[in-house]
Amino acid sequence: MTPTTWRYRGAVASRAVAAIGGGYALTSSAIALIALALPLPRADAVTLATLLSFVIYTCAILWVFATHSAARAWAGILGVSALLYAVLWLVGRSS
Amino acid sequence: MNMLILSGVALAFSGFAAKGVVMDRHYADIHGRGKEPDSAVRLRMRLIGWLALGLSFIACIGASGWHLGPVLWCGVLSIAAWSVTLLLQYAPRKVLLGAWIGVPAALLAAGLLLFA
Amino acid sequence: MKEGVVVKEGLRQSMSWVHTWAGLLVCWLLLLVFMAGTAAYYRHEITFWMKPELHKAADAPSKIASADAAVLAVRGLQQRAPAASGWFIDLPSERNPLITASWTNPPKKGMSREERRNAFRQQNFVLDPMTGLDTAAPRDTRGGEFLYRLHFDLYYMSAIWGRWIVGIAAMFMLVAIVSGVITHKRIFKDFFTFRPRKGQRSWLDAHNASAVLALPFHLMITYTGLVTLMFMYMPSPTKALYGEDQNTMFADVFMNVDRTRPARVAAPLADIAPMLQQAERAWGEAPTRVVVSHPNDANAKVELFRPSGRQLSNIEPSMTFNGASGALVSSTGPISTTLSARAALYGLHVAHFADPLLRALFFICGLAGCAMVATGALLWGVKERQKYAKIVAQGGKVGFGVRLVDALNIGAIAGLPVAFAVYFWSNRLLPLELVERSNAEANCFFAAWAGCAILAQIRPTRGMWRFQLTLGALLLGALPLLNALTTHSHLGVTLFGGPGLRPVAGFDLVTLALGLLLGWAAWWLGRKGKKQALAKPAAPAAAANPPAPLEAA
Numbered sequence: 001m002t003p004t005t006w007r008y009r010g011a012v013a014s015r016a017v018a019a020i021g022g023g024y025a026l027t028s029s030a031i032a033l034i035a036l037a038l039p040l041p042r043a044d045a046v047t048l049a050t051l052l053s054f055v056i057y058t059c060a061i062l063w064v065f066a067t068h069s070a071a072r073a074w075a076g077i078l079g080v081s082a083l084l085y086a087v088l089w090l091v092g093r094s095s
Numbered sequence: 096m097n098m099l100i101l102s103g104v105a106l107a108f109s110g111f112a113a114k115g116v117v118m119d120r121h122y123a124d125i126h127g128r129g130k131e132p133d134s135a136v137r138l139r140m141r142l143i144g145w146l147a148l149g150l151s152f153i154a155c156i157g158a159s160g161w162h163l164g165p166v167l168w169c170g171v172l173s174i175a176a177w178s179v180t181l182l183l184q185y186a187p188r189k190v191l192l193g194a195w196i197g198v199p200a201a202l203l204a205a206g207l208l209l210f211a
Numbered sequence: 212m213k214e215g216v217v218v219k220e221g222l223r224q225s226m227s228w229v230h231t232w233a234g235l236l237v238c239w240l241l242l243l244v245f246m247a248g249t250a251a252y253y254r255h256e257i258t259f260w261m262k263p264e265l266h267k268a269a270d271a272p273s274k275i276a277s278a279d280a281a282v283l284a285v286r287g288l289q290q291r292a293p294a295a296s297g298w299f300i301d302l303p304s305e306r307n308p309l310i311t312a313s314w315t316n317p318p319k320k321g322m323s324r325e326e327r328r329n330a331f332r333q334q335n336f337v338l339d340p341m342t343g344l345d346t347a348a349p350r351d352t353r354g355g356e357f358l359y360r361l362h363f364d365l366y367y368m369s370a371i372w373g374r375w376i377v378g379i380a381a382m383f384m385l386v387a388i389v390s391g392v393i394t395h396k397r398i399f400k401d402f403f404t405f406r407p408r409k410g411q412r413s414w415l416d417a418h419n420a421s422a423v424l425a426l427p428f429h430l431m432i433t434y435t436g437l438v439t440l441m442f443m444y445m446p447s448p449t450k451a452l453y454g455e456d457q458n459t460m461f462a463d464v465f466m467n468v469d470r471t472r473p474a475r476v477a478a479p480l481a482d483i484a485p486m487l488q489q490a491e492r493a494w495g496e497a498p499t500r501v502v503v504s505h506p507n508d509a510n511a512k513v514e515l516f517r518p519s520g521r522q523l524s525n526i527e528p529s530m531t532f533n534g535a536s537g538a539l540v541s542s543t544g545p546i547s548t549t550l551s552a553r554a555a556l557y558g559l560h561v562a563h564f565a566d567p568l569l570r571a572l573f574f575i576c577g578l579a580g581c582a583m584v585a586t587g588a589l590l591w592g593v594k595e596r597q598k599y600a601k602i603v604a605q606g607g608k609v610g611f612g613v614r615l616v617d618a619l620n621i622g623a624i625a626g627l628p629v630a631f632a633v634y635f636w637s638n639r640l641l642p643l644e645l646v647e648r649s650n651a652e653a654n655c656f657f658a659a660w661a662g663c664a665i666l667a668q669i670r671p672t673r674g675m676w677r678f679q680l681t682l683g684a685l686l687l688g689a690l691p692l693l694n695a696l697t698t699h700s701h702l703g704v705t706l707f708g709g710p711g712l713r714p715v716a717g718f719d720l721v722t723l724a725l726g727l728l729l730g731w732a733a734w735w736l737g738r739k740g741k742k743q744a745l746a747k748p749a750a751p752a753a754a755a756n757p758p759a760p761l762e763a764a
Contacts, residue, residue: 028447035448043451043463044549048486049448050441051553054385056436061386062393065229088451100568115403162522162555163564169427170572173579176424180403 014070022077023060027053029084035090096158100167102204103154107168108174109197110147113140115179124187144183147197148172154204224395231591233387235616237380238588238708239623244377245584246627248432249577251355251400252562252570255306256714258354261638263698264347268339269711277302277497278487280284283343284312285483287336288506292316295334296473298503303340304518305567308711310338332649351648354636358736363440366653371657375735378437378444385433391422398423418586421579421759428576429583438553464550466526474509481537483513489539490515490530500527509535520566524551525558585624592616618671619664625679626663628729632686633659635722639697673740680733688726691719 035049064073117132117140132140155171156164178205182190250257259265283298295314301307313335322330337346353360360366365373392398402423405416422429442449442460453460480503491497491586500516511534516527528543546554558564562573592613599609608614637655645651663679694715695701705716 030444031445032447032451035451039550041547043460044547046448046452046460047464047553048549050445051438051549051556053441053445053448054382054437055384058385058389062226062229062390066225097568111403118400118403120400156273159566159569160521163566163569166523166559167569167572167620170569170576173425173428173576174572176403177420180405180420183403184405184407 011070015064015073016031016075018070018077019061019064022081023057023064024075026060026077026084027057029081029088030056033084033088033091036088098208099154099158099204100171102120102200102207103151103158103168104171104175105196105200106147106151106154106204108178109176109194109200110144110151111172112144112182112194113147113181113197114144114184116187116191116194117141117151121183121187121190124183125191147201149195150201150204151175157204157208164182218345223396223453226390227533230387230390230394233383233390234584234587235591237383238584239378239619240376241384241584242581242623242627244362244380244633245577245581247358248436249574249581251359251362252574252577253714253718254355254359256355256718257358258352258356259307259714260694260718261352261635262349263700264349265309265337266698266700266712266715268337268341268346271308271339271341271711272340272707272709277491277499278484278677280310280338280340281487281501283338283340283484284310284501285480285503286343287338287345288314288503289314289480291336292509296505298501298506300501300503301393302497302499302501304499307567308340308716309346310340312336312338331668334489343587350638350643351645352652353649357634357649363436364658374440374443378440380434381433385437388422388426388430388433395419395423407527411590411597414586414590414593421586425576425579425583426514428573429573429580431559432577432580435556438556439560446745464553466546466550471504471510471512473505476509478509478511478535479533480506480513480534481512486513486530486532486537486539487515487693490517491528493542494528498530503534506534511535512540519558520564523555523558524566525561525563525734526551526554549634557614585620588616588620588624592620614671620666621667621671621675622660623681625676625683626660626667628725629663629679629686630656630660632683632690632722635690636693639693673736677733677736680736684726684728684730684733686726687722687729690726694719 031049031053031073034052035045038045038048040048060077064077067073116125117137119131122132123130151171152165152168155168158164159167179190182193238404244369259269280302281300284302285298288295288298288300292314294316295715296317297315299313299315301311303310315334316330318327332351337349338344339346363374363377364370365376395401399755401416405413407413408417409416437444442457442464449457449460483501487498487501494517496518498515499518502514502516504512513532513534514529515532516529519525519527524546526546528545530542531540532538533540562570564570595613595616596603596609599607599613603609615676634652634656637652641648641655659745663682667675691702700712700715702716702719705712705719
């Protein structure tokens, strides 16, 4: 029986934001890194990285909803995104 | 080429039919409640099913090449699967009969591929 | 979803929840996208049906050589637009039996978007390949292009908005598909299972059959749909490697940008026939499209395109000639694996290949996609309704959610076919000289849909289902009759005429078949209602008074 408490609804909304918004941020940073890392000509790297984006995004969204709790979901999304953006920033600095 | 595609469809139908009739639910529909297929029969029919599906793939490649052939095969599989599904529901015994179409289809496909 | 509790079935359950909500939130929009997109596979044929003035010219007894057709087109273009910045010629092919030519003028400053669009619409003509003369002027209609654009640009809004909305819906759908596969416990055991007349289980079986048995198609079409606009949806790699220079990225990836500038020195365009003959010798088949950049200029370029059909990539191989001298400049060079993969994915979505059988298979799978979305939405309604079974039996009403979903289902599943039919009816019935006629046709589509949707919200009952399904059945099924009454290219002519008229016959037959299908659905609903009414003992007056809602099937 699905509980219709506010607490449940809050958890659902929280996961939705983590999945849709956080997932997009994670995907964006991941594919930018992939594009920079691929040893291919620019056009190919951009194309391949962008092609992979929807796979990564889907996996992120599904993971957010499959994982134990909304808190865990946020921790994962924020943690990985932060790491990826940090690496991106470092790469940007060094080039 | 169209004959080849037709044989591809027939082979896919035959393959799915072979796999379908040894599934518990459908076997019971055909032979009576509670009946289960013998494990040797089940294995044999499944292998025949896979073989027919494989031949269907080859027929589609032969008909449309390596690029469009697999795409064609996916469409052929869907049509065959829907046909077998409807037949298993509305005329389960005819499915057994219908599965035999794979034999002439395989011969036709082989002939077209090797000699045409 | 279990908060903080580990359950073995946890993944299946959470994926089931995701599948339900990802699907339910966008299913009605997806129905529009899927129906219009499926129709778009035959957009050329639909446009042709909607321009009956062209039918006579298309019923040609024989074919002319591509080179001759191109010469006719060039002559027409020289007369009409010698100073255009570009000429576009479509030569007769399997899907288009006439010669179509259009041109673009260099952009004039200060033209509004509407002015530019109107100018664009008038800058074309159609030639009869047999006589070389203009065909009768076709009526102002967007034809199948309206449906094609509708499925990703939507309407009544800027294209960017439409593409974002459809893209988000497509992402929801991708998540729904993947979560659906994960949550489907008996995906192999139930592969061939279809049990009619078992209520909720039958809807589930129908949903599974339409979804799983065409899963490669559904997965492909959703993913490739996102791929077609992927640089817009996911711009970060472009930003990382190209910075703000998006144009260079597009030029690199799509390789179809015309980079030559006009020399502003007049030079007559070389004879085009030898160029086509040279291409035909090189390819073994004649070109189907000719693009002339900067005609009658010293820097003119003539690009000939080969019919795309053998490979998945939608990038048509081409040969480029110097427009003034007629000399071959270049042919399509090799393209990297990654870029050709992207083009292949694009090609798969658009189904650019001309093979009629393959196209028909795509169309059928598209219809299966519509069935998948529809049965999913109906299944949710049936399941939710069961929670209210006791309340309803005592004369109460179902919850707000169920009523809303019922109404939306009727409006989309039964109302959309009505809208499509009305669009085609408007094409035959609207006066030819009507101003903005093509917009009027589009407005008819939406007016019909809005009418159905509003009626459905007012009375979301089984009676409304039957009414709208019957309306759709009559409107679609009567299209061949309407065709016979309003044009000369009815089934009596098209079934026995030349190959050029076959698309018209095909259109008539397919709409007839779809009409029969809807009619059968309406009839089946009526029979089911009668059966249930007979099975119920004399119901108390209180339960019989409110309009009989769609009972738990």
